[in-house]
Amino acid sequence: MVEHRNWGFQMTDLEIPVLIVGGGGAGLTASMLLSKLEIPSLLVSALPTTSVLPKAHVLNQRTMEILADAGAAEAIYAQATPRANMSHTAFYAGFAGWPEAGRRIGRLESWGGGGADLDWEAASPRASTNLPQIRLEPIMRRHAEQLAPGMVRFGHELVSFEQDDDGVTSVIRERASGAEFAVRSSYLFACDAGRTIGSQLGVEMVGLRDVGSMVSIHLTADLSEWATDPEVLIRWIWVPHMSRLATLVPMGPNRWGPDSEEWVFHLNYAFEDPRALDDAKVEADTREALGIADHPVKIHIMTRWELMGVVASKLRVGRTFILGDAAHRHPPTGSLGLTSATQDVHNLCWKVAAVLKGAATDGLLDTYEPERRSSVQVNVDNSIASALNHFMIGETLGLSDPDLTADEGWARIDRLWSGQSDDDAFRFQVRQAIASQSMEFRKLNVEYGYTYDSAAVVPDGTPPEQSLDPVRIYRPSTRPGSPLPHAWLEVVGGERRSTIDLVRPDRFLLIAGEAGGPWIDAASDLAAVNGLPVDAVRIGHLDGDYLDPQCRWLTVRGFGPEGAILIRPDRFVAWRHLGRAADPRGELGRAFEQVLCREVRG
Numbered sequence: 081m082v083e084h085r086n087w088g089f090q091m092t093d094l095e096i097p098v099l100i101v102g103g104g105g106a107g108l109t110a111s112m113l114l115s116k117l118e119i120p121s122l123l124v125s126a127l128p129t130t131s132v133l134p135k136a137h138v139l140n141q142r143t144m145e146i147l148a149d150a151g152a153a154e155a156i157y158a159q160a161t162p163r164a165n166m167s168h169t170a171f172y173a174g175f176a177g178w179p180e181a182g183r184r185i186g187r188l189e190s191w192g193g194g195g196a197d198l199d200w201e202a203a204s205p206r207a208s209t210n211l212p213q214i215r216l217e218p219i220m221r222r223h224a225e226q227l228a229p230g231m232v233r234f235g236h237e238l239v240s241f242e243q244d245d246d247g248v249t250s251v252i253r254e255r256a257s258g259a260e261f262a263v264r265s266s267y268l269f270a271c272d273a274g275r276t277i278g279s280q281l282g283v284e285m286v287g288l289r290d291v292g293s294m295v296s297i298h299l300t301a302d303l304s305e306w307a308t309d310p311e312v313l314i315r316w317i318w319v320p321h322m323s324r325l326a327t328l329v330p331m332g333p334n335r336w337g338p339d340s341e342e343w344v345f346h347l348n349y350a351f352e353d354p355r356a357l358d359d360a361k362v363e364a365d366t367r368e369a370l371g372i373a374d375h376p377v378k379i380h381i382m383t384r385w386e387l388m389g390v391v392a393s394k395l396r397v398g399r400t401f402i403l404g405d406a407a408h409r410h411p412p413t414g415s416l417g418l419t420s421a422t423q424d425v426h427n428l429c430w431k432v433a434a435v436l437k438g439a440a441t442d443g444l445l446d447t448y449e450p451e452r453r454s455s456v457q458v459n460v461d462n463s464i465a466s467a468l469n470h471f472m473i474g475e476t477l478g479l480s481d482p483d484l485t486a487d488e489g490w491a492r493i494d495r496l497w498s499g500q501s502d503d504d505a506f507r508f509q510v511r512q513a514i515a516s517q518s519m520e521f522r523k524l525n526v527e528y529g530y531t532y533d534s535a536a537v538v539p540d541g542t543p544p545e546q547s548l549d550p551v552r553i554y555r556p557s558t559r560p561g562s563p564l565p566h567a568w569l570e571v572v573g574g575e576r577r578s579t580i581d582l583v584r585p586d587r588f589l590l591i592a593g594e595a596g597g598p599w600i601d602a603a604s605d606l607a608a609v610n611g612l613p614v615d616a617v618r619i620g621h622l623d624g625d626y627l628d629p630q631c632r633w634l635t636v637r638g639f640g641p642e643g644a645i646l647i648r649p650d651r652f653v654a655w656r657h658l659g660r661a662a663d664p665r666g667e668l669g670r671a672f673e674q675v676l677c678r679e680v681r682g
Contacts, residue, residue, distance in 0.1 A: 286390060
């Protein structure tokens with residue numbers, strides 16, 4: 081008998097609004113957010129625990145905003161890499177064991193430069209951070225279990241599922257006992273990395289495959305003698321004596337920078353190279369690539385994976401939604417896989433909650449696919465381009481030929497330090513090639529400036545914002561479909577608060593100009609008559625419910641003192657009116673009708 085009293089019901093088999101299959105980043109985020117939205121859910125994962133693999137680690141600003149909504153951000157920041165130890169990435173000629181090994185070829189400021197990049201500081205009140213998934217997921221699991229006791233169940237697998245017009249019936253098996261029970265849910269979230277659900281629904285993964293084979297080695301070793309740059313998080317090591325690229329990343333958990341106790345080492349192989357399948361040969365290759373001979377190393381686990389960039393052919397099939405790795409798979413370059421998964425969930429959860437609570441109709445859920453597909457395709461494309469650009473750096477260095485001898489490889493890279501005028505052009509080309517990798521490490525517009533275009537966004541007739549660089553430069557905007565710009569505001573008593581934090585996870589927010597009182601009244605009237613979940617505030621430099629002391633909001637708001645914008649619960653602009661309206665109640669009501677796919681009485 082399966083009982084659950086926390087949400088107020090008791091049945092032989094379980095009935096619950098949402099069944100989440102998969103206990104990784106997407107599934108755990110979904111569980112936390114739905115709990116915060118007061119939507120009961122059951123999470124099941126066939127695995128006995130959270131990930132034991134050295135996977136994703138960099139968490140961008142928007143992802144940290146979402147994890148703050150879930151209540152987990154502060155615990156993550158407390159365990160994560162200090163900003164001083166992740167302000168840069170750098171490229172090296174070897175690591176150890178050769179006369180010139182460890183010399184730095186180039187360095188790039190990364191992820192906001194530890195607070196030095198003002199564009200990143202202006203984008204969000206939350207900072208990017210770094211915490212490997214093997215450290216992150218246990219934090220997320222604890223928070224999910226606290227929010228939904230007994231409803232986060234590892235060691236439970238999905239046996240089968242069937243969906244109809246009214247819901248989904250699934251059979252779940254507890255792996256330890258073999259006991260099975262049925263779950264009836266309104267919706268099914270497929271966060272299972274594409275292992276089961278998608279293929280049964282005819283969903284295919286479409287895109288680029290066979291780019292390369294990678295082996296990741298999670299190890300414990302004291303590498304502080306050679307990893308001497310404390311500000312560098314990711315070390316890209318071009319190995320001249322092997323003509324290949326390797327990557328070294330600290331894993332903490334208690335110390336970071338050169339003193340990190342644990343590391344993950346990524347070694348690339350040609351696609352289907354049989355050497356990559358032999359643990360002993362991979363360990364030998366690791367020692368040779370690092371140049372550390374018989375230095376003490378404890379290997380925890382080796383994982384093998386394919387470099388690919390693919391997106392699911394469908395993100396919604398009936399009452400089933402495809403999220404996270406089940407919806408898209410990226411190379412790790414750019415750190416966009418886990419962050420995209422978190423943002424999938426954020427996009428969907430408020431919509432499901434609105435439908436289940438009667439604030440919207442099912443049509444709102446159809447906007448999940450077009451909104452997320454465009455964003456994740458950009459992310460996949462950027463990840464692939466960043467990966468390929470690393471190999472372009474190798475070609476520029478002259479290290480792309482696998483038949484080079486060790487002496488030939490080192491002779492080519494030694495030209496960087498020859499001091500000969502004949503090598504000036506070579507040095508310039510290498511410097512330029514490394515600078516181009518800012519597509520991976522300063523891609524603020526990819527990480528933060530992505531926009532949505534769907535029926536849940538009401539166009540205002542203005543043209544899209546034109547960025548000077550669509551990858552690197554984010555320019556805040558309130559054009560419908562854009563993320564809400566961040567600005568520090570002041571409330572009575574001088575307390576500082578971000579515009580980002582004015583939006584509650586289950587409610588819309590109308591922001592009017594200082595003379596936008598009619599919009600405030602319209603929002604209040606529509607909410608009272610229709611039961612709409614909407615808050616309304618005025619913001620101005622000299623007058624309003626919140627004051628804009630730095631004029632930052634005035635600079636980016638994009639509408640006049642008598643205008644207004646409507647922000648969705650996921651902090652994207654749904655609608656904008658630039659100034660005064662003859663019928664503000666009618667204008668705003670029609671916006672709600674389109675976004676929520678329901679009738680709104682004036």
